[in-house]
């Protein structure tokens with residue numbers, strides 16, 4: 001971890017986002033944030049208290065994330081999206097002892113969980129994952145009925161829920177999403193009070209008919225929109241800003257070059273700041289010669305290629321800027337040119353990838 005790179009994380013922004021999301025769902029629908037990949041790179045340890053207070057449960061990807069939440073003292077609902085694939089005896093048993101709900105999507109996974117539950121002399125809560133058209137994890141809808149009856153006959157297993165995941169809930173044409181929803185609902189047993197869920201962020205915000213009994217927002221919890229047109233639909237506050245400091249300033253004569261590949265030539269005598277962040281820290285190389293950072297609120301262009309651990313920005317127009325000055329790499333204002341959303345656009349990727357990468361090397365601290 002690099003202590004000189006700071007990700008400032010706002011728990012009050014997350015609280016605000018959860019409250020805004022809550023307004024979109026009916027009372028009784030459970031709001032369970034997705035906290036996989038360390039809260040999309042924001043820091044589960046920092047956000048846990050706020051999430052625990054304002055959410056009805058947690059959705060995690062890996063067993064270690066589930067156990068981390070239990071280690072904070074959380075006793076409520078935790079669903080692990082991937083766990084039953086890992087046939088590691090001690091992990092399975094620990095999840096069952098800790099009352100973590102596991103995803104089952106096949107006969108093999110069912111047998112793994114049931115065997116572990118039997119060894120612990122416990123009953124394991126599970127949710128059945130149904131592939132209604134995403135083509136990823138989940139039992140094919142056509143085989144779901146068989147798996148439901150197998151589950152019913154399996155001791156040490158308690159089926160408490162069933163879910164599916166949309167492939168394109170952000171598509172303005174909702175035909176495919178509604179096909180998926182119907183496929184999912186059609187294969188559910190009729191007289192079983194299961195917790196049914198399907199909605200990620202975009203389905204939650206756009207399509208109330210997908211809310212069912214529980215919603216699983218991820219990106220929106222951390223205040224990012226994955227598409228511009230959603231901004232008017234809900235008022236979210238990004239919860240991360242990223243800072244570095246200028247470690248060197250140099251004068252570059254007109255006609256000289258910047259960085260690998262000499263992709264930038266200074267058109268005039270220039271003043272350039274070296275900032276110690278690069279693609280190894282999650283600042284994408286595709287932002288080279290494209291993005292801006294802010295220094296004392298003023299934009300400074302990234303000039304030349306972003307290297308692994310440093311980059312250069314042009315401060316010719318800002319003579320008052322000095323070594324040691326803070327550089328705002330990512331702004332928590334959604335519309336700033338250096339917001340997560342705008343950087344994602346420049347880098348031809350999605351906000352998710354930007355925040356996840358920012359989670360690796362930076363020193364995360366809570367600011368409010």
Ligand SMILES: *Cc1c(COP(=O)(O)O)cnc(C)c1O
Nearest residue numbers: 034165200201202216217218219
């Ligand atoms: C990541 C994930 C989500 C959350 O998606 P967002 O678009 O971030 O809201 C929901 N459900 C599943 C199964 C996921 O893997």
